[in-house]
Structure formats: C-alpha cells, structure tokens
Amino acid sequence: MVICRRVGAALVATTVTLSLGAAPAPASATGHGHDHGHGGVGTPGTPGAPGVGDGYFPAAGNGGYDVLHYGLDIRYEPATRAFAGTATISARATARLSRFNLDLRGFDVRAVTVDGRAARYDRDGQELRISPRHALSRGERFTVVVRYDGTTGRPTDVEGALYGWVSTPDGSFVANEPDGASTWYPVNDHPTDKASYDFRLTVPAGKTAVANGELVGQRTRDGWTTFVWRARDPMASYLSTASVGDYDLRRSTGPRGLPIIDAIDRDLGPEAADGLARTREMIAYFTDLFGRYPFTSYGAIVDDDEDAGYALETQTRPMYSGPPGEGTVAHELAHQWYGNSVSPARWQEIWLNEGFASYAEWLWEEHTGGRTAQARFDTFYARPETASFWNPPPGDPGATNLFAGSVYTKGAMTLHALRTKIGDRAFFALLRAWYAANRNDTVTTADFVRLAEQVSRRQLDAFFQTWLYTPGKPAVW
Structure with missing residues (x-):
C-alpha cells in the first residue's frame, strides 16, 4: 500500500513522510446475527478454529482448511447498492472437520452447500459457521458454495478510514487491507491462505468492472454487462479487488510481452494517467534488481474517489483513489514482489x-x-x-x-x-x-x-x- 493507505494528497507525491493512520478494524465487526440452513446433522470431527492465530487480528482467517480457488459470481447495481453473490470455494481440509468457518460481514446468506449437498450454517459476528452432512477427512478436497445477497455500504476501520467494498456514486472502490475482503465475499481472510481467483462481475451496461488478472470474457445482454477476470497466480485475500466505475480500459505491453491493463475513470482529466507513463521502464528496472516480475499481467485502477484518499497494491492491478504520482506508482509496483508475492x-x-x-x-x-x-x-x-x-x-x-x-x-x-x-x-x-x-x-x-x-x-x-x-x-x- 502507499502510503499505501492514508495518503490523501500524497497520492501525487514522491515521498512517504506522512503519518498513514491506523489499521482497519479487527474482526469484531458484526455480521447478520444467526441464520440457519436446512442441511443434515453434523458428524464427528473437530470444528475448525475461528481464526489463524494472528496476534493483531485474532479473528482473521480460519483454521482447518486451505483454500485453493475462489470463484466469485457477483451482480451489483451502483444506483441502489443491491449486491447478489455466489461464491464457489475449492479447498482442502487440513484436519478432520465437523465444522469450518468462513469470514463474512453483513449480507443475508440464502444457501450453503458442501460438495453439492445442503449444509447447516449459522452466523456469529463475522463468522459464517458451516457444518457439512459428514465430517471432512484430513487431506480431503471439497467445494463449498455460498449464495448471499444484501446491500453494500461504506465500511470503515477502527479510525474511520474506508476499506473493503466501498460503495461510490458511480460504483465501488474495493481495497481490503488488512481484513476487508470479508465485507464482500465469504473468505479465509488472512495472507497465509493464498488462492487463485475467477471473477464474474455483472454490472449495468455502460459500467466497467475491473478485477485482478486478465480479462477473459465480456458480454452485454438485457442492459447488463458481465466481465470475467481470471487471476491464476496465488493471491492473498487482502489483495483481491472488484472495482466498478466509469472506467476506460487501456491496454499496452510491458517487458517480455507482459499484458498491462489500466482502468482510468472517465471523469478524470487527460493527465490522470501521467504517473503511469513509465510503468514499463519501472518493471524492467525492478526486474533487474529483484528478479522476474511475479505475475501474468499488470496495470492500474485510477478512480475519482475523493473520500478514500489512498492507494493499495491490489495484486496485478494497484488501486488508486485519485491520479497517482510517479513515486507512488513505483511504490505499488515494488509491492508486487514484496508484499504480494512474498507476503x-x-x-x-x-x-x-x-x-x-x-x-x-x-x-x-x-x-x-x-x-x-x-x-x-x-x-x-x-x-x-x-x-x-x-x-x-x-x-x-x-x-x-x-x-x-x-x-x-x-x-x-x-x-x-x-x-x-x-x-x-x-x-x-x-x-x-x-x-x-x-x-x-x-x-x-x-x-x-x-x-x-x-x-x-x-x-x-x-x-x-x-x-x-x-x-x-x-x-x-
């Protein structure tokens, strides 16, 4: 992050000399009370831990399994903030599990299945607790599907800074560090559990939805456009994004044919991308210093959000709340090696x-x-x-x-x-x-x-x- 957070005007500066404020709220933010599914009775085994044991954020993440892949299918209407999601999560049990948790704040959970069979679930604050019909054996691969919906808002951390899925007048500004991914999808929300991602983002026609990785599909039908993004490299949840806005997508090529996809808000002036002009040169320079660029693409999201006031090194596609300066761009690019790949x-x-x-x-x-x-x-x-x-x-x-x-x-x-x-x-x-x-x-x-x-x-x-x-x-x- 620059200044990764709390940069304000420093988004256009080249030094990091300001106080950047405090971390987002620990996992004490509450969800929706207790919802109950209609699955079968739990079977013998051990419940997975409700956190990974991080001393700073004890409730962040969960124990007992390792996520391999997230498939996120999201439909979002900025005008009403109506949000409907289906998360398909492929994972491997690291213990014999009678129950496991996912982190999810807010939303109404409509259904949960494990390997295609309805599972019991309830809510305890940010914890979505899921009990499959039969205990999962250690080493067993399984798939959990969570269908959920609700209305998004403007979540904040302990000092009032916006983070997670932040609703904006024209869409959303999505920056999760450290534990804000759970404000928009069910997740094992800690850097120690990296996974690959597919995003299927459906928004009103005319809007653009931008996520990590590469754009592999786009289709408009009945007034809605679906953007399909694929991030194949392992990624910590705090680095995921699915920002929606009035963006123009600009494509170029970096060293070794690296695809570069920039999303620039159309409300910004022509100088909005000036700080990105030397991106190709930066990639080449840092490759010489640190080693080959870690991922399959790069780019940037430059928004017109005056409220967030910071940048975040979202993997492959850093998020800037306003036009960034060259130093900020260098900072976020360097994070792709140190922070994103090495976390x-x-x-x-x-x-x-x-x-x-x-x-x-x-x-x-x-x-x-x-x-x-x-x-x-x-x-x-x-x-x-x-x-x-x-x-x-x-x-x-x-x-x-x-x-x-x-x-x-x-x-x-x-x-x-x-x-x-x-x-x-x-x-x-x-x-x-x-x-x-x-x-x-x-x-x-x-x-x-x-x-x-x-x-x-x-x-x-x-x-x-x-x-x-x-x-x-x-x-x-």
Missing part, C-alpha cells in the same frame, strides 16, 4: 511490505536522476530524537498503527542502514535471494534476518533489534 505471515510483519516498497521508491528516484537513497536517509536521520517520526518501532507497530509513517520510512531506513553495513554486493544479492526463496509464500522478520546473515556472513541480531524493535532514534548499529 507477511502475520500482520506484525507489515514492515516487510512497506519498508521494502518505500525503499524501492527511493531507488527508483535515484535511478531517474533524483535524490540518492543516501541523501534520503540522511535527511530523515537528521530529525531529532524527540520527533514522533521514530515511533512506533516498525517491527511491531501494533494493530492500530499498521500504517504509521515509521513503518514506511524507518522501515526503508532499516534497509539502507543494512546496505551500508553489509555492502552493496551482499545487499542486492539479498534482495534477489529473498524474493527467489519465498515467491508465492509468506514470511516473517526472523526469516529475513536468517537470510541476511547467510548472505552477508555476519551476525545481525543486534542490528535488527535496534532498527526494528527499539523505540526512538537509532544511535549505534
């Missing part, structure tokens, strides 16, 4: 997303003849010890400070300080090795420290303790 195993590790993308932004500016990364570091380091800029520690900012400025800027400074400590050769080898070793996986800071020590052949525990976990301005490292 945090728990939300405490958010600096591995934001510190890396912010430092990539510094490197891009230097590459294009602007300030050097060292000059950026020196400017920030000149701030006094008493400045709030230095806190919270980026390695453990707390759930309500996921997007604090220190996570971005002190996180980037951590990487530059590491570079000066171990030298350019080891540092850039480390960046490539980090991506190569963890592509499509989830990671922790401890994993990064181990790899940094292996590559540099130096003991670095004290260094990372100082920069990531000690409050205040580092003095010696």
Whole structure:
C-alpha cells in the first residue's frame, strides 16, 4: 500500500513522510446475527478454529482448511447498492472437520452447500459457521458454495478510514487491507491462505468492472454487462479487488510481452494517467534488481474517489483513489514482489511490505536522476530524537498503527542502514535471494534476518533489534 493507505494528497507525491493512520478494524465487526440452513446433522470431527492465530487480528482467517480457488459470481447495481453473490470455494481440509468457518460481514446468506449437498450454517459476528452432512477427512478436497445477497455500504476501520467494498456514486472502490475482503465475499481472510481467483462481475451496461488478472470474457445482454477476470497466480485475500466505475480500459505491453491493463475513470482529466507513463521502464528496472516480475499481467485502477484518499497494491492491478504520482506508482509496483508475492505471515510483519516498497521508491528516484537513497536517509536521520517520526518501532507497530509513517520510512531506513553495513554486493544479492526463496509464500522478520546473515556472513541480531524493535532514534548499529 502507499502510503499505501492514508495518503490523501500524497497520492501525487514522491515521498512517504506522512503519518498513514491506523489499521482497519479487527474482526469484531458484526455480521447478520444467526441464520440457519436446512442441511443434515453434523458428524464427528473437530470444528475448525475461528481464526489463524494472528496476534493483531485474532479473528482473521480460519483454521482447518486451505483454500485453493475462489470463484466469485457477483451482480451489483451502483444506483441502489443491491449486491447478489455466489461464491464457489475449492479447498482442502487440513484436519478432520465437523465444522469450518468462513469470514463474512453483513449480507443475508440464502444457501450453503458442501460438495453439492445442503449444509447447516449459522452466523456469529463475522463468522459464517458451516457444518457439512459428514465430517471432512484430513487431506480431503471439497467445494463449498455460498449464495448471499444484501446491500453494500461504506465500511470503515477502527479510525474511520474506508476499506473493503466501498460503495461510490458511480460504483465501488474495493481495497481490503488488512481484513476487508470479508465485507464482500465469504473468505479465509488472512495472507497465509493464498488462492487463485475467477471473477464474474455483472454490472449495468455502460459500467466497467475491473478485477485482478486478465480479462477473459465480456458480454452485454438485457442492459447488463458481465466481465470475467481470471487471476491464476496465488493471491492473498487482502489483495483481491472488484472495482466498478466509469472506467476506460487501456491496454499496452510491458517487458517480455507482459499484458498491462489500466482502468482510468472517465471523469478524470487527460493527465490522470501521467504517473503511469513509465510503468514499463519501472518493471524492467525492478526486474533487474529483484528478479522476474511475479505475475501474468499488470496495470492500474485510477478512480475519482475523493473520500478514500489512498492507494493499495491490489495484486496485478494497484488501486488508486485519485491520479497517482510517479513515486507512488513505483511504490505499488515494488509491492508486487514484496508484499504480494512474498507476503507477511502475520500482520506484525507489515514492515516487510512497506519498508521494502518505500525503499524501492527511493531507488527508483535515484535511478531517474533524483535524490540518492543516501541523501534520503540522511535527511530523515537528521530529525531529532524527540520527533514522533521514530515511533512506533516498525517491527511491531501494533494493530492500530499498521500504517504509521515509521513503518514506511524507518522501515526503508532499516534497509539502507543494512546496505551500508553489509555492502552493496551482499545487499542486492539479498534482495534477489529473498524474493527467489519465498515467491508465492509468506514470511516473517526472523526469516529475513536468517537470510541476511547467510548472505552477508555476519551476525545481525543486534542490528535488527535496534532498527526494528527499539523505540526512538537509532544511535549505534
């Protein structure tokens, strides 16, 4: 994300020096009370856990299964905010399950089936609890279909920032980080459970629906247009999107024939896409630094939403609430490697997303003849010890400070300080090795420290303790 969240005017800036606000609400947001299906009686087994154990968001995600694929069939009417969805979820049980949960906020659940047979279900806050007719064996693959509908709104996090499926006058702005996917589809809503996606999005004719991956089908009938998008690469749920608006789709080609699909709101002026002009060059540069681009396509969604005020690195197609600056575009592109392909195993590790993308932004500016990364570091380091800029520690900012400025800027400074400590050769080898070793996986800071020590052949525990976990301005490292 830039500034990934809370950027406001910073969407057109090239630095990440603002306070970015707090994280979206933990999983305490409520659903629709208790709905009951008409399936059979539960069978012996163990109920899946109602969370994956993330210390920042204990109710996020669910235990007992691994999702392989989401098929989302959604019909949305912006004028009335009427929403009807069918989610077809293919998964594999990781334990013998008598019951399992999906995260879903709001909506009326109309029917649930498991492997084609009606299943019992009820609601407990954001938890949709599903009991199949027979226990699922460990290792068994199964398919759950949830049919649901209702009216969308404008969900907010604990500090009032919009996220998830945000209804707008002309459609929707959809940006989920960290746990907002459950505001529009039933999901195992945590980065540790990545899956592929198909989106079938039906909207009034004249509107455009944009999702992750590639557009593989489009048809208009009886005043409605259906857009079919396919995202084949593993994706964390917070990176999914299905934004609807008055978009023009613009296609171009990146390095190695990479499809680039940009969606630009028609209400914006011709300069709205100026910040995207060097996307191809950026992809080539970051490929040289980090390794081959991770996914099968790229692009951007540029909306005219003045209320959200931020950008998010939605996988393959970053979402901008307004026209982005070049630095913001570099930031969100770098996230495709660090954050999207290599993702945090728990939300405490958010600096591995934001510190890396912010430092990539510094490197891009230097590459294009602007300030050097060292000059950026020196400017920030000149701030006094008493400045709030230095806190919270980026390695453990707390759930309500996921997007604090220190996570971005002190996180980037951590990487530059590491570079000066171990030298350019080891540092850039480390960046490539980090991506190569963890592509499509989830990671922790401890994993990064181990790899940094292996590559540099130096003991670095004290260094990372100082920069990531000690409050205040580092003095010696």
